[in-house]
Amino acid sequence: MSAESAESIGSTILKHSTGSPTVLRILLGTQLRRLRTERGISREDAGYSIRASHAKISRLELGQVSFKERDVADLLTLYGVIDPDERAPLLALAKQANAPGWWHKYGDLLPSWFEVYIGLEGAASAIRTYENQFVPGLLQAPSYARAVIELGNERATPGELDRRVQLRVARQRRLTGDNRLNLWAVIDEAVVRRALGGPEAMREQIEHLLAMTAERNVTVQVMPFDRGGHAAAGGSFSILRFPERELPDVVYMEQLTSALYLDKAAESEHYVKVMDRLSVQAQEPKESRRFLESLLDR
Incomplete structure (x- = not known):
């Protein structure tokens, strides 16, 4: 050296x-x-x-x-x-x-594999994500977030659920504070059709999506049912990119009790190509906004 x-x-x-x-x-x-x-x-x-x-x-x-x-x-x-x-x-x-991150106070709620992701998310300059079941965590409204969290934490007390929602909201500050994160999300139509938390929670969630897409650093595209099959046959994933040239892109795929992290160039480049194809196949951002607005009318 x-x-x-x-x-x-x-x-x-x-x-x-x-x-x-x-x-x-x-x-x-x-x-x-x-x-x-x-x-x-x-x-x-x-x-x-x-x-x-x-x-x-x-x-x-x-x-x-x-x-x-x-x-x-x-x-x-x-x-x-x-x-x-x-x-x-x-x-x-x-x-x-080895210094603790800001999320350390929520450490009792976080499995180690997800604590790694929160650290990566907090340091990323851009995230591209595809979701086929839930609205991405960074774009979830509080009531919707609580409904999603309850699915995986059936025995949680109301107080614990409150803290988990607080943690999710705290993560979302990356989208509106200083040094904003650029977020580009492609979501399947099923994500906004599935009524999690009831009609009012879904209305709040769609209104929140529309409000967030008004921000320059947030892009949302909807993959409609009528497009048929698409490139992301394997399920949801996220690609995190960092401002430091020393750091490779990281592909993150969450499972029920663990997560997979890929950082080799050949692997991340494959997922970037898949995300590029998804962005072409999905509705354009303005068309996606009109689609979300039409859901509110219904």
Whole structure:
């Protein structure tokens, strides 16, 4: 690792010192993966050096788990990064990456796999998403959000449901605050036909969608039934893009009790192409607005 590379990493640390800990973990994981592959070291051997499995090395390199500074130090030694001036920025990044995010106070409600997503969402500059069952979480009105949350949390108390709705609303500040997130959503017609929470909740939800699409950073397209089959045969997914060039696009697919994260270029490029085709097949944004307005009239 050159002094120039160390200086570059140091600049990255300064740039992101107040950023999302998830992004800091990904930045560090990306650097560690690059160092490992440059040295031709397998994940198994890297895992052995820190008394862990190759699977943990994979999770570390994807930024999905927190780092122990001792583990980072051992990996740097294994990868030949001995100079204290070169090690210091990476060890400092490991320390900063373990800081709790704003969502920490909701930690008792969040499975670890979704906590990763919230961190990614908070750091993304743009998200493109396709949904075939629910309105995307960032566009859900409170009553609709509560109805969706109740489906997966049947035993939750009213107080817990309130906190879960508060968390969802807090995430939505990315769309209206400073440093706004660009959101481009393609939703199946079934999403706005399925009456979750009753007629009033659906009316509130459609009105909320119309209000949000008036924002420059929000685009919504409806995929109508009459278009037949389409490119997203596998179901819902999201593509997250970040302002940092060091970070790859991440494809996120949520399951019932876990989630899948893809960050290899070949995989993310495939999903980008699928999303591009969906955007062509779906109603254009203005046509989608007229369709949503027609639902209110009914």
